[in-house]
Amino acid sequence: MAGGPGSGKGTQCEKVVAKYGYTHLSSGDLLRAEVASGSERGKQLQAIMQKGELVPLDTVLDMIKDAMIAKADVSKGYLIDGYPREVKQGEEFEKKIGAPSLLLYIDAKSETMVSRLMKRGETSGRADDNEETIKKRLDLYYKATEPVIAFYEGRGIVRKINSELAVDDVFAEVSKAIDALK
Ligand SMILES: Nc1ncnc2c1ncn2[C@@H]1O[C@H](COP(=O)(O)OP(=O)(O)O)[C@@H](O)[C@H]1O
Ligand SMILES: Nc1ncnc2c1ncn2[C@H]1C[C@H](O)[C@@H](COP(=O)(O)OP(=O)(O)O)O1
Ligand SMILES: [Mg+2]
DSSP: EEOTTSHHHHHHHHHHHHHHHHHHHHHHHHHHHHTTTTTTHHHHHHHHHHHHOOOOOHHHHHHHHHHHHHHTTTTEEEEEOOOOOOOHHHHHHHHHHHSOOEEEEEEEEEEHHHHHHHHHHHHOOOTOOSSSHHHHHHHHHIIHHHHHHHHHTTTEEEEEEEETSSSSHHHHHHOOOOOHOO
16 A cells, blocks of 8 residues: 555555455554664664654565564465555565555545644654654655556556545545455
């Protein structure tokens, strides 16, 4: 699943997991868990995320790979949230893990994303949900992550979902895209 910060990826992933039982892996959640562990690596990651930048490719790909392997014997399939965030990440994923079958592109306007993130920041406790970091995350999204969508469009696996609608209406579209796989 791809989309800008605050587009609603996490919200939709939760609903997909409830309905379809896929294994949900969120690169952001994996990174925040490492930060919460208090490890030296976590401290370095925290500093990068607080600036709204991307953490090194190898770090995040290794985390995703390890999490996939840990669930391999029970998984009905994987739903990955927040990866790839740059074309290089997509290329490395295919080399080391495999090709995805669907890219759900959760699309919202930048104003919508900013207002959702500012609201989420009131309660999330996330170090990156503040005005300055949100602006940097959005800039980086348009620069580094949007090209990922074009990369997969070339392979015909992108389904664009309008995320300006209410959560359940967005989910109806997400469900249609997943059902079309079967
Ligand atoms: N369709 C929607 N309409 C209104 N608010 C939404 C919608 N989807 C998500 N939100 C809210 O917007 C914020 C960001 O959503 P989230 O799922 O965390 O996005 P992401 O994981 O893409 O950053 C959350 O506070 C969430 O409750
Ligand atoms: N695939 C990836 N590559 C590099 N950095 C990543 C990454 N996924 C997450 N991060 C880092 C940078 C992001 O700004 C931060 C938070 O990610 P996230 O939780 O997926 O954000 P959001 O759900 O708000 O879009 O973690
Ligand atoms: Mg999220």
